[in-house]
Amino acid sequence: xxxxxxxxxxxxxxxxxxxxxxxxxxxxxxxxxxxxxxxxxxxxxxxxxxxxxxxxxxxxxxxxxxxxxxxxxxxxxxxxxxxxxxxxxxxxxxxxxxxxxxxxxxxxxxxxxxxxxxxxxxxxxxxxxxxxxxxxxxxxxxxxxxxxxxxxxxxxxxxxxxxxxxxxxxxxxxxxxxxxxxxxxxxxxxxxxxxxxxxxxxxxxxxxxxxxxxxxxxxxxxxxxxxxxxxxxxxxxxxxxxxxxxxxxxxxxxxxxxxxxxxxxxxxxxxxxxxxxxxxxxxxxxxxxxxxxxxxxx
Ligand SMILES: NC(=O)c1ccc[n+]([C@@H]2O[C@H](COP(=O)([O-])OP(=O)(O)OC[C@H]3O[C@@H](n4cnc5c(N)ncnc54)[C@H](OP(=O)(O)O)[C@@H]3O)[C@@H](O)[C@H]2O)c1
Numbered sequence: 167x168x169x170x171x172x173x174x175x176x177x178x179x180x181x182x183x184x185x186x187x188x189x190x191x192x193x194x195x196x197x198x199x200x201x202x203x204x205x206x207x208x209x210x211x212x213x214x215x216x217x218x219x220x221x222x223x224x225x226x227x228x229x230x231x232x233x234x235x236x237x238x239x240x241x242x243x244x245x246x247x248x249x250x251x252x253x254x255x256x257x258x259x260x261x262x263x264x265x266x267x268x269x270x271x272x273x274x275x276x277x278x279x280x281x282x283x284x285x286x287x288x289x290x291x292x293x294x295x296x297x298x299x300x301x302x303x304x305x306x307x308x309x310x311x312x313x314x315x316x317x318x319x320x321x322x323x324x325x326x327x328x329x330x331x332x333x334x335x336x337x338x339x340x341x342x343x344x345x346x347x348x349x350x351x352x353x354x355x356x357x358x359x360x361x362x363x364x365x366x367x368x369x370x371x372x373x374x375x376x377x378x379x380x381x382x383x384x385x386x387x388x389x390x391x392x393x394x395x396x397x398x399x400x401x402x403x404x405x406x407x408x409x410x411x412x413x414x415x416x417x418x419x420x421x422x423x424x425x426x427x428x429x430x431x432x433x434x435x436x437x438x439x440x441x442x443x444x445x446x447x448x449x450x451x452x453x454x455x456x457x458x459x460x461x462x463x464x
Contacts, residue, residue: 170194170222171376172270174215174253175229177202179335180276180327180368184227185209187369196223215253218260225272225376228257234280235336238300238425246304250276254311261318272321272376275312279328279361279388281305284432287359291439292326292384301429309384321382323375325368328388328436331456332365338460341402350403350410353419356396358433361388364450364459374446386438390451395431398453405457 171188175181176197185195189208197209200216213219220226230253232245254275261269282290283297296306305326315322331338344350363371368387375381393401403410419427438446450456 168192168194169224170196172196172198172213172220172223172226173209173229174198174227174257175231175276176209177205178229178231179332180330180365181229182206182334183332183365183369184229184372187366187373191373216256218256220260220264220270221268223270225274226257226270227274227372227376228253229276231276233336234301234429235423235426237423243300247307250304250308251311254308258312258314261320262314266319269318269320271319272323273315274323274325274372274375275309277309277324277326277384278305279326279386279434279436280429281309281326282434282436284358285435286433287435290386290434290436292386299428299432300425321379323381324384325372325375325387326384326436327368328361328363328386328392328434330365330368331362331460333460335365342406342460345402345406345408345410348408348410349412350399350406350408351412351414352399352410353395353414354416354431356394356399356413358395358431359392359435360395360398361386361392361434361436362398362453362456363387363389364456366459367448367450370449371441371446374441378444381440381444383440385440386436387441388436388438389453389456390438390442390448391453392435392437393453401453401457405454405461 177199185208188195195209196211198215203212232249280301283299283302296302416431
């Protein structure tokens with residue numbers, strides 16, 4: 167019988183890629199959504215997010231989360247938290263309520279490199295301590311919300327995801343458009359490290375983590391070659407053959423985006439140590455390779 171994987175947040179950018187990759191590997195995809203039922207062709211069965219039903223699933227992938235690239239008002243912060251910490255707590259409670267026989271065997275939960283805060287040139291691996299600030303605390307609480315899962319026997323993998331580059335993703339689509347029109351800009355000093363990952367590598371890494379019985383706990387979902395914002399700006403401008411002479415000062419970013427603007431100039435030099443040590447092979451380890459693929463005609 168085909169293995170069945172439940173994907174929470176399947177209607178989102180990463181969720182759609184994961185659904186496609188799971189289906190192409192011969193797995194059945196059960197999609198969870200609050201309201202997007204029917205929107206992802208690879209999903210063979212839809213279930214409602216919130217009314218959690220994890221029966222007849224071999225594994226679970228949770229990619230839910232309210233977008234953080236909007237103003238961090240108190241109201242929005244409650245949404246960021248409920249859609250990450252709250253949903254994760256509900257998943258744990260549901261898995262705990264199931265019998266050993268019915269319970270999915272593996273669960274991949276999203277997290278983010280925001281966990282590391284602002285770390286200048288320090289190389290952060292999975293063992294590095296958390297940083298400070300709202301996003302670091304959010305990620306810390308998000309991961310801590312998986313507490314209690316070990317006792318159920320479910321293998322839990324948390325992926326600290328960096329900026330995901332892929333067609334249809336907000337970051338790539340906006341960057342590509344801005345740079346193509348000559349509006350590409352370095353953010354602040356440009357010295358901050360930007361952990362990124364090609365969406366195909368993230369998707370492959372998630373499915374690989376499901377298939378490798380030996381992996382559990384935190385993994386960094388980033389490419390092997392992080393770049394500074396200055397190098398990212400130069401490489402993208404060069405790949406598009408457009409100038410990117412602008413600099414967006416930190417105070418302007420904070421004025422436009424509020425607290426999220428400060429995050430744009432924070433530095434995380436993150437290494438995917440655990441995936442590499444365990445033998446995962448990246449298709450797009452360098453930004454040059456990723457940009458070459460992303461700028462091909464789809
Ligand atoms: N994309 C990135 O660069 C990036 C970087 C770091 C971490 N991540 C994390 O990776 C995960 C997937 O990212 P993505 O870019 O695919 O996100 P996305 O496109 O914004 O999709 C996330 C999904 O979460 C669900 N969702 C949104 N707001 C929600 C809310 N208030 N309550 C409950 N569910 C909500 C939605 O599903 P329904 O509406 O169908 O329920 C949505 O399709 C997220 O947890 C994100 O924080 C992403």
